[in-house]
Amino acid sequence: MNHVLCGLAANAALPSELVDRLISVADADIAEGLAGRADLSHAQAVALASRVEEVAVGLAYEGLLTTADVDPTARPHAALALLDERSGDLEWARLFASDPDAERREKLAACPGLPPDVVETLAADSDVRVVAELAAWTTPDMAARLAQHPHAEVRRAVAANEATPPDVLAMLISGEGLPPAERCLVCDGEETPFVHDPQCPRLDCDLRSGASCAGSHESTVLEMVELALQNPSTPVEAVVRFVDHPSTPLRRLLAARPDLPPEVWGRLADDPVPGVRADLAGNPAIGEALIRSLATDGGHDVQRTLAHHPRVPFDVLSSLAGAVKIGPSLLPRIAAASPTEVEELAKWSNPAARMLLAERRDLPAEIRDALAADPDARVVRSIAGHPGLSEAQLRSMVERHGVRVVAKVAGNPDAPPALLEDLTGHVPPVQKAFREVARHRNATGPALLACLADRRARPIAAAHPALPPTVLVELLADDDWRVVEAAAANPSLPPTVMSKLAPEPGGE
Template sequence: MRHLLQGLAANPALPPAFVARLVAFAVGEGAEEGGWVDSALSDRADLSREQALALAAHRGILAVGPVRRGVLRADDIDPRALPDAALALLDEGLGLPHWPALLVTDTDSDRRRKLAFCPGLPPEVAALLAADHQLDVVSGLALYGTPDPATAALLAAHPHAEVRLMTALNENEAVPPALLSALLTGEGLPPASECSVCEKDPELRWWQPYVRSGAACDGSHRSTVQDTRQAALANPSTPADDVARFAGDPSMLLRERVAARAGLPQRVYAELARDPMPGVLWALAGNPGTGEAVIRELAGVRDPEVLSRLIRHPRLPLDLLAGPVGRARAGREPLPRIAAATEAEVDRLAASAEAGVRALVARRRDLPPAVRDALAADPDAKVVKAVASHPGLGEDRLRAMAARHGVAVLAQVAANPDAPGALLEELVRHDPPVLGVLRAVARHPNATGPALLGCLADVRARRHAAAHPALPARELPRLLDDPDWQVVEAAAAHPALPLAVMRDSMP
């Protein structure tokens, strides 16, 4: 029932009377079992102001969509009557300037914590949150907030070590570099008086069950201090010179953070390339700041994870693709270095004697036509598979590729944006069925009704076919009883769903 109603709530063809019925259901008798019906309703373009206000009163976050679309204005929201809606709008940068000062005194600490997450808080409000008696409010400001420099200084010097850790982890990079240096080295900050392990305040002991595994404290809050150093080393705003000082630290965890940090001198990376710990080498291999000499040294490390990260390195020397690096696990996306290759480099890669190298360059979707066509005619199936979904190949080449390599390339041929409906119908009828074909055709804008009917046999393909505009409307009612909830939602949201079926599905 939930997924059927959620799909109906998102259906653009739902009549206004049915929209009103679903709104009443979502905020009334169906508030408990209605699931996310209210969320789908709040995204509707035809929502009235009164309906939008009713949804916002039900769940504050539901005010965001209507405000963005102009159905509601921020002036329509009273922060005292609808504090959760006001908080949701502030979090999206859509609130009014005077709201934070009203909400910072809310007796609900969960609301104060949400306020701490909001961007652009006035300094006086941020200072009050930094002094809040609830640790989760202060920690929320330190981790998710955008504190001004003065407030950031209060957080970095907070007596509780957990707040200092969250400050070093700040996700908005709002902490000044000098404070991050202080958190990294401890220089210039008073010692913390407690941490989540040695908690003394009875009101804050609720935090202890959530202490990280293995945390310990001998009076120096050493686990949290170590975590704070790791966080500061990983923070891109921490000065590079201070980060480099830890390249030889006894802690592998700290060296690993240094190895992952871009912008350090190459001599630091060269030192780390000789580190005996795999984790350090993995981080170094994935660091876009390492230069050619370090990359070549790491290429000699027969560690699959090192090689897998190197092959995706944006500065990888292309000649390394002919060796062990080129045979590493590379994922499906075009490699950054190949994506940035010049026309001359592309020509050389496409003419490589190594089929694996040709397959890697074939992933690019902006190849010159001559290169693309040559790769489409390659004798190696993995090369053809990589180029098969490239636009511009044309129906004749697609058919030739499918005939020459068969099942190995059919799914990629079906995913080609230029594949015509007739070809898609033929691919769907392949015996035995190729699941990759069914799933590609179900998403394809050129898919015809007959092709989509052939996709309904596979549940993953059926999820997309149920939403496809070319699916015959007669199929939609039975899909509402599908055992897969995603199929039900897609079918219920289909604008071709018969009106009588919509009516019979109303709560």
């Protein structure tokens, strides 16, 4: 792989004529960078797709290739991408419906807006995976028909399709009103009873992990029910029967549904498995009484998940902040707090709770400044990235709390150049601060040179446009390929150097 040319292909400042030169010599790696360019013209996209077929699919999805540019027999994957985008020729769909390659028929089956005759052809396909793919995306009428398919894999796909009629979904998970499935992927190829080894050594085996069949297609049926429980179209009266099911994964999926009756949530709150109760704690539809009950649940992940609930009361959130490690994240309830609530939250006596408020980036100046002067390093670390803080405030944070806040201060969008330079020389050094400075818009050449000395910050710094051009040229020969690509992609690379790097036409 030529890392210099790969980086150059992604360089936003690369002149159009040099893009053309790279297209003329592109391999798959160089083509990937060229295909991602925002300034790639239609003519260049066509030339690139002709040169490297692997990128044609992505170019088709981006709208850079049209029906006139694609021969479905020469570039079938690009043609299928256009059909998937509803911009391909529908005659292509008829061509692919009888394609001997089952993978192409399977891809076609997932495309929207197919002609009715093509849908009928795919529904009768000899390869069950093609029919299953159709079942996962098709219309309500066809989904209802395929729910009666004799293969359990097709029924499994119908259960995942949100267009499947609710009464059909109810029949799938109850088994009532449908003939039993006759086959599954397991018994298609194995003598039953059979349980697929999760560490299966067979290179040609494509059974899912845990697949099993003892004659009733057990694993596929279980997966079908799991998918139906996740399907919002499945009626609630059909899913509540699983509240006491012996399968923990089923009960966990049930606990996440927002449409359950309160009495079912109450039973799930007493589930012996903490994971079920944690999924219930994350359910946005549960009420305050249940939230308060779960707040005292010490089961694994229950309280941490509850802290992310969008309607958790603030007094509960304050207690959770002191009980579990929530981390530096903006919680939904904090993000939705009104101006009056923000003023109240700023007065919390619990520093762990004030830290949660400090994660907001739209605080009034007086509250932001008060949190910036907070005596607790956790609060200061959370507020350090807030825009609008002055250089004096940022320097004061570092003076008071040292290495605990240096990286966060370095990541403040308004950190001035002089401060960034000083942070790269902090004693003791803070490695994460180098990475923050290396990507900072205000970083200067001296600050970036200091970042180059850090192994993890070096590739980031090599991409910064403020890095001196002479240094960029030197980095093109670096031992680290990531640094080489970043330097070649740097828009500050001198145009004369770009021209020398791009091979002349016919020079590959």
